[in-house]
Amino acid sequence: MTKSVTERELVLALLMDITKNHVPCHIALRNVLGKYQYMDKKERSFITRVTEGTLEHMLEIDYIINQFSKTKVNKMKPVIRNLIRSAVYQLKYMDSVPNSAVCNEAVKLAKKKGFATLGGFVNGVLRNIARNLDDIRYPDESNLKEYLEIKYSMPAWILDQWLPVYGRETTEKMLLSFQEETPLCIRCNLAKTTPEQLKKELQAEGAEVKEHPYLPYAFYIWGYDYLGELASFREGLFYVQDISSMMVAEAANPEKGDKIIDVCAAPGGKSLHLAQKLEGTGDVEARDLTEYKVALIEENIFKSGLSNIHARQMDALVSDEDSLEKADIVIADLPCSGLGVIGKKPDLKYNMTKEQAEELAALQRKMLSIVKNYVKPGGTLIYSTCTVREEENMGNVRWFLETFPEFSAASVEETFSDVLKGEVKEGCVQFLPGVHKSDGFFLAKFQKRGQK
Numbered sequence: 001m002t003k004s005v006t007e008r009e010l011v012l013a014l015l016m017d018i019t020k021n022h023v024p025c026h027i028a029l030r031n032v033l034g035k036y037q038y039m040d041k042k043e044r045s046f047i048t049r050v051t052e053g054t055l056e057h058m059l060e061i062d063y064i065i066n067q068f069s070k071t072k073v074n075k076m077k078p079v080i081r082n083l084i085r086s087a088v089y090q091l092k093y094m095d096s097v098p099n100s101a102v103c104n105e106a107v108k109l110a111k112k113k114g115f116a117t118l119g120g121f122v123n124g125v126l127r128n129i130a131r132n133l134d135d136i137r138y139p140d141e142s143n144l145k146e147y148l149e150i151k152y153s154m155p156a157w158i159l160d161q162w163l164p165v166y167g168r169e170t171t172e173k174m175l176l177s178f179q180e181e182t183p184l185c186i187r188c189n190l191a192k193t194t195p196e197q198l199k200k201e202l203q204a205e206g207a208e209v210k211e212h213p214y215l216p217y218a219f220y221i222w223g224y225d226y227l228g229e230l231a232s233f234r235e236g237l238f239y240v241q242d243i244s245s246m247m248v249a250e251a252a253n254p255e256k257g258d259k260i261i262d263v264c265a266a267p268g269g270k271s272l273h274l275a276q277k278l279e280g281t282g283d284v285e286a287r288d289l290t291e292y293k294v295a296l297i298e299e300n301i302f303k304s305g306l307s308n309i310h311a312r313q314m315d316a317l318v319s320d321e322d323s324l325e326k327a328d329i330v331i332a333d334l335p336c337s338g339l340g341v342i343g344k345k346p347d348l349k350y351n352m353t354k355e356q357a358e359e360l361a362a363l364q365r366k367m368l369s370i371v372k373n374y375v376k377p378g379g380t381l382i383y384s385t386c387t388v389r390e391e392e393n394m395g396n397v398r399w400f401l402e403t404f405p406e407f408s409a410a411s412v413e414e415t416f417s418d419v420l421k422g423e424v425k426e427g428c429v430q431f432l433p434g435v436h437k438s439d440g441f442f443l444a445k446f447q448k449r450g451q452k
Helices: 007-019 023-033 041-056 058-068 079-094 098-113 116-131 143-149 156-178 194-205 243-251 269-277 290-306 354-374 394-403
Strands: 183-187 207-209 218-222 238-240 259-262 282-287 309-313 328-331 375-385 407-408 428-431 442-446
Touching: 007 023, 007 041, 007 079, 007 098, 023 041, 041 058, 041 079, 058 079, 058 116, 079 098, 079 116, 098 116, 098 375, 143 156, 143 442, 194 207, 194 218, 218 375, 238 269, 243 328, 243 428, 243 442, 259 269, 269 282, 269 290, 269 309, 269 328, 282 290, 290 309, 328 354, 354 375, 354 394, 375 394, 394 407, 394 428, 394 442
Parallel strands: 259 282, 259 328, 282 309, 328 375
Antiparallel strands: 183 218, 183 238, 207 218, 375 442, 407 442, 428 442
């Protein structure tokens, strides 16, 4: 029986949604894989790999296409452009798929989508590329920025920011890590189970499990088909969270009975982690801007089984007079350029601009100016982002300490495992993908002068 929709057709639909309608890749994929749960594991893996891989390598793919096509990529019809892009990814990066099959299926799909007259064009471009894969001309390394831009499909403006700060070696480690497949990182819900028991349950469900070297209750998991099929996930025995994000609760180091406000909390991972650390005492208020985000937090609170946490709709740019000097700990994980999580959101690097990143750095300062007022004398403020931009991280830390002398930098070393203590600089930690076993993430801890 002929399929009503093929894997390649779904890939094309996904790429159109992501590149034309700017639906975030991880959301578009989640929606499609949720709708087509009946597909087998191999088909679903193909859809994920080709979609993400095409986006990860898109600048390189366009560079290759432009060498072999008289019609340049930016002049092609969007459907044909994305169809050829996904086919070139398969030709270059998927040895298990025969080149003839890639070309033939692309032509069939072009005709199915109403572009029968362009079938010959699609066939000609792809077969030309397939014959000449070993002869593609890349930029010379003497022009380092252009070479890295094409080799790793990283926009030049981002390289302009990273190379002067991190140098070529570290920058290239980050770029390479974004194109490598990494297992899912999870945090054990210690309120419901132990790490040892969770590991046994995951293995019984067919998942591969490996302990993370940074924290005893964190694991990598892989080898399962669909996260929602795992009973341990549905029952709230673990939370999907990168290890770097878990370090926020470690750095905050709450004491029993503490009042904690998380000002940009959705989907709630850090808030739940802190509530768990309070062991049933105190109170965590997880805030975010919209009803949708608050609903996400509430759903995760329900699944966690924790009772010392609640969600609240609140704009972090609007001062809450009732919260002034009421919190022992304020968590400010603020909107940022997100350049540390490109490995999980490959489309982000094409949608973010230098101007937007600068606006976000300014927005963070506005938010910090407001939410720092919620910290009690002697209390703690944690500032974090999921980016690796100097301006949003250490730049804002230095600005904050100069502008608000009632705060000082606080050490996080005593709360981190030995393997991470050497990473603390000026009381802050910058996690770098490819250098650390984590996403790109930044964390700073401040203490307000005075006594609680």
